[in-house]
Amino acid sequence: MTGYSSKNDVATANGKQNGSGNQTVENGSKPTAFTPQGNHASSENNIQCSLTSDEFRAVNLMRQDMYPYEVIQEIADFIVKGSGIRPKIGIICGSGLGSLADIIQNPKVFEYEKIPNFPVSTVEGHAGRLVVGTLEGANVMAMQGRFHFYEGYPLAKCSMPVRVMKLCGVEYLFATNAAGGINPKYAVGDIMLMHDHVNMLGFAGNSPLQGPNDPRFGPRFPALVNSYNKDLINKAIEISKTMGIESSVHVGVYSCLGGPTYETIAELKALRMMGVDAVGMSTVHEVITARHCDMKVFAFSLITNKCSTEYSDKKDDEASHDEVMAVAKNRQKTCCELVSRLVAEIQKTA
Numbered sequence: 001m002t003g004y005s006s007k008n009d010v011a012t013a014n015g016k017q018n019g020s021g022n023q024t025v026e027n028g029s030k031p032t033a034f035t036p037q038g039n040h041a042s043s044e045n046n047i048q049c050s051l052t053s054d055e056f057r058a059v060n061l062m063r064q065d066m067y068p069y070e071v072i073q074e075i076a077d078f079i080v081k082g083s084g085i086r087p088k089i090g091i092i093c094g095s096g097l098g099s100l101a102d103i104i105q106n107p108k109v110f111e112y113e114k115i116p117n118f119p120v121s122t123v124e125g126h127a128g129r130l131v132v133g134t135l136e137g138a139n140v141m142a143m144q145g146r147f148h149f150y151e152g153y154p155l156a157k158c159s160m161p162v163r164v165m166k167l168c169g170v171e172y173l174f175a176t177n178a179a180g181g182i183n184p185k186y187a188v189g190d191i192m193l194m195h196d197h198v199n200m201l202g203f204a205g206n207s208p209l210q211g212p213n214d215p216r217f218g219p220r221f222p223a224l225v226n227s228y229n230k231d232l233i234n235k236a237i238e239i240s241k242t243m244g245i246e247s248s249v250h251v252g253v254y255s256c257l258g259g260p261t262y263e264t265i266a267e268l269k270a271l272r273m274m275g276v277d278a279v280g281m282s283t284v285h286e287v288i289t290a291r292h293c294d295m296k297v298f299a300f301s302l303i304t305n306k307c308s309t310e311y312s313d314k315k316d317d318e319a320s321h322d323e324v325m326a327v328a329k330n331r332q333k334t335c336c337e338l339v340s341r342l343v344a345e346i347q348k349t350a
Ligand SMILES: O=P(O)(O)O[C@@H]1C[C@H](O)[C@@H](CO)O1
Pocket: 093, 094, 095, 123, 146, 148, 176, 177, 178, 179, 259, 280, 281, 282, 283, 320, 321, 324
C-alpha cells in the first residue's frame, strides 16, 4: 500500500411486561398512564404509555442531551484531579476492543457510574470504565465502553465524553469500532483506517451538535472535509508495514446507522453505491464532536463480519454480536499494537 494523500442519570426500569401486555411493577410504585407530555392521560386519550413516575423520570434523564460547558468542565476536573494526569490522547474502544485500555500503564480507573453526570454502558463488550494513565510515555485516557444512539441516548449524550476529553487536555482522538465490511475486497479481521464517513443519521436530520452552539467548544458550522488526519493515516500505514499486516489494512469510508438492527441487503446495496466500505453504529458523532472542538482524529474499523449485498438463504450471511465479539477478541493483540505504535510515533514528535 502506498501513502495516503488527499447511575447518576439512568435508573433501571424495574417494570416487566406480563403475557396480557399489562405491566407489573416490582418496585411497588403504581403504574400510571402518561401522555407524551408527561401529564396523566385522560380516558378519551388513546396515546398512553404505562410507566411508573420513577421510570418516566429515568427515561427523561436518559434522553437528557444538554451538557453545559460548566458541567463538562466539572467532569473533566473530576478526572484530572482524580488521576493526577492531563491526558494528551483519548482512545475510544470499540465493541470487544476494551483491551486497548488494558495496555495502559499505571492506570487510574473510573467506573462510569462513579463519574458525576456520566451515562452508563449498557452493551456487552463495553465495560463502562474510563482508564487514565500512560502509554508509550504519553498521557492517555481511554473509554472502555462507548455510548450508542440505539441505547436510547441522544447523539449529544453519546459524544459528550469527547468534550470531556477536550477539557481534560486531549489533543488527539483515537476512535475504534467493530464494523461490517461492505467492500468485497475486505476480509474478516482486516483493519480499515477511516479517511471519511457518510453520516446517515445526519441525512435523517440528527447531529450531536444540534441545539444552541457554545463557541467555547467550536463554531456553529464546522467544516468536515479533512476530518481524518492524513499524517496519522500515513503513519498507521507505515506501522502496518513494519508489523507485516499491510495486506490486511485498508483505507476506506465508514458509515454509521442507528442500529440496533444490522442492515438489510437493500440498505447494504445502497451504502455500497454511496461509496461506503464499512458499516457500523458509532464513531461518526464522536468524530463530529471532536472536529468541532478542533481535535486531531484517527479512527479505524476492525472488520468483524462480511456484509453481502446479494440475497441468499445462507445463515452465514447474518451478522451477530457474538461473531463481532469473537473476531474482536481474536484481533485485539494486533489492534493494541497498532494503537500503541501510533501513540509512540506521536510521542516521538511531541
Ligand atoms: O461500539 P462499536 O461501534 O464498535 O460496536 C458495534 C456496533 C454495535 O454496537 C455492535 C454490533 O455488534 O458492534
